[in-house]
Amino acid sequence: METVLKIEKIEKYYGAKSGLTKALDNISFEVTGGEFTAIMGASGSGKTTLLNCISTIDRVTSGHIYVGDMEITKLKRAALSKFRREELGFIFQDFNLLDTLTSYENIALPLSIQNIPVKEIKERVKKAADQLGITEVLSKYPYQMSGGQKQRVAAARAVITLPKLVLADEPTGALDSRSARQLLEVLNHLNTWFASTILMVTHDPFTASYAGRVLFIKDGKLFHELNRGNDTRKQFFEKIMDVITLLGGDVSDAL
Numbered sequence: 001m002e003t004v005l006k007i008e009k010i011e012k013y014y015g016a017k018s019g020l021t022k023a024l025d026n027i028s029f030e031v032t033g034g035e036f037t038a039i040m041g042a043s044g045s046g047k048t049t050l051l052n053c054i055s056t057i058d059r060v061t062s063g064h065i066y067v068g069d070m071e072i073t074k075l076k077r078a079a080l081s082k083f084r085r086e087e088l089g090f091i092f093q094d095f096n097l098l099d100t101l102t103s104y105e106n107i108a109l110p111l112s113i114q115n116i117p118v119k120e121i122k123e124r125v126k127k128a129a130d131q132l133g134i135t136e137v138l139s140k141y142p143y144q145m146s147g148g149q150k151q152r153v154a155a156a157r158a159v160i161t162l163p164k165l166v167l168a169d170e171p172t173g174a175l176d177s178r179s180a181r182q183l184l185e186v187l188n189h190l191n192t193w194f195a196s197t198i199l200m201v202t203h204d205p206f207t208a209s210y211a212g213r214v215l216f217i218k219d220g221k222l223f224h225e226l227n228r229g230n231d232t233r234k235q236f237f238e239k240i241m242d243v244i245t246l247l248g249g250d251v252s253d254a255l
Contacts, residue, residue: 004164004197005031005054010063012049023049024060025220036191036198038208040240041217042247048169050217051201055088055167056080068164085113089158089166089196091187093173095150097142103153104138110161128156131193132186148182155186159194166190168200172207184210205244209237216243223247
């Protein structure tokens, strides 16, 4: 399988010389095409900083990040904007749908920005809507939809450009348990049916158990890695809990 993401010895410092904080400490790993990978760690462990560097919201102090065959740590402003627009998909906690646009228009917006022909936009939106079961809400505005429908519309928008990588930062953090489970099923659907490569940051072991691999970060370093393999989600969840215990304290203390 193609390597979609390669992290090579990255470090990130914040602050001035008199008070430097090392947020990321010599982290390296790879994500291959079609993987669903979760990143876990305590608050302040560096997991969100890592995601911000991958999404190009922040820059590494040293090291290299490659998405496909592109080294994104060397890109300048215009190239960065193009990269985010064409190669990344984002899934947010609060969906970030535009209230003045219909579901169809929200999903189509990233393609319109890329000047994709109208006919192709219609075909892509229809295909995504069919696969995510939201065809009946394409003409509706966000306020006319349920939370689950909005989740699926946001997911369709995230993958409509066929991005190399879909990033999700604490996607279930603000959701109740029912909505969280629905969103995780949507992520599984994207991974299975769209073959989307997903990288998700989460503090929640239940959420992480939906992934195929979990990377644990402690004090800015890669601490441990778990692969789900043939485990059931429940078995994988129990293994995740075992690693959390090694990280120190119970779940509420560690995460």
